[in-house]
Amino acid sequence: MDHDTSVCHPQRRVEIRLIQDRSQRHQPHRTQGIEVVDRPTKDLFPMIAYIDPNDVRYFIVMFGAVKAGYKALFISPRNPHEAQHSLLERTDCHMLWYASSFKTLIQPLLHERHLDSVQVGSVEEWLAEGEVEPLPYQKTWDEARWDPLVVLHTSGSTGIPRPIVVRQGMLSIDDASHELPEMHGTRFFTKEATNRARRLLLPRRNGHSPTSCSLTLLTLSVPVQCLFTTLAVSTPLFASRCAGAPRLCWV
Amino acid sequence: MSERPLSPDPVVECLTCGDVDSIILPPSVLEEMSGDPGQTQALAKLKLAIVLGGALDIRDLKCVLVLT
Numbered sequence: 549m550d551h552d553t554s555v556c557h558p559q560r561r562v563e564i565r566l567i568q569d570r571s572q573r574h575q576p577h578r579t580q581g582i583e584v585v586d587r588p589t590k591d592l593f594p595m596i597a598y599i600d601p602n603d604v605r606y607f608i609v610m611f612g613a614v615k616a617g618y619k620a621l622f623i624s625p626r627n628p629h630e631a632q633h634s635l636l637e638r639t640d641c642h643m644l645w646y647a648s649s650f651k652t653l654i655q656p657l658l659h660e661r662h663l664d665s666v667q668v669g670s671v672e673e674w675l676a677e678g679e680v681e682p683l684p685y686q687k688t689w690d691e692a693r694w695d696p697l698v699v700l701h702t703s704g705s706t707g708i709p710r711p712i713v714v715r716q717g718m719l720s721i722d723d724a725s726h727e728l729p730e731m732h733g734t735r736f737f738t739k740e741a742t743n744r745a746r747r748l749l750l751p752r753r754n755g756h757s758p759t760s761c762s763l764t765l766l767t768l769s770v771p772v773q774c775l776f777t778t779l780a781v782s783t784p785l786f787a788s789r790c791a792g793a794p795r796l797c798w799v
Numbered sequence: 800m801s802e803r804p805l806s807p808d809p810v811v812e813c814l815t816c817g818d819v820d821s822i823i824l825p826p827s828v829l830e831e832m833s834g835d836p837g838q839t840q841a842l843a844k845l846k847l848a849i850v851l852g853g854a855l856d857i858r859d860l861k862c863v864l865v866l867t
Contacts, residue, residue: 737849741821741849745820745821745846745847746820746821746846747820747821748819748822748823748847749810749814749821749822749823750823751805751810751813751822751824751828
């Protein structure tokens, strides 16, 4: 299966041949050669808070955390300081990974809380050529359907943001949407995109962490083909339409 | 591009340099692009444009392309 997808930069184009491999780079005990943590006790899923300028690393972290037995908490850079504290407290989170551009922003958190912190590599470093040792994901659908995929949070418009644990099985809802019948002469957009698009460009807004909507989009795309083949969320519906799925392009 | 706010210019750059045939945009960017012939031309090459993140008021568009 062709796993290529691309990240488009103004000056150049980077091909990601196998995002599954790239997420291997992101096991906590291997990141940048720093020994951060060992593989956690099975089914504990320790939390890793992550903050970056809203690029493809969000999804690499998400897949990498799942494969390594963790769960990623995406904290929005727009949250007020007390909201970050509350999210870390409520999720019992003791690890924080950040992109270099957020170093200043997260300093107060590092001073006020006990957090293992890691500045992650750039997109270019993470997507650089080179072999990465595979880390197979062994769980079956039944074993992993209630496992965490990622932890998002409410917007905070009605108070302090609350964490939302997205389970791996939730993606099967989006998967099933491809089987919805026509309504008023129109088809559901995920199905239409699968039918018509070959490579789908998804320019993302600054300052937003991935939303459930981007997760829906994942079910259109190659990263999810990798997700579904390497994680356990493989449903018969999904398998039947893998071949024609469009490639998703992140910028 | 992830360091920059989403606006028509970087979108057009990506449509030009990336091998893509479809796009997902918020309505505000699509509305702005509809007023610029060059940007509209970049969109016209696509097979599919999906609007996400808000309602698109077709009266706000300066022109309408039918992608087939």
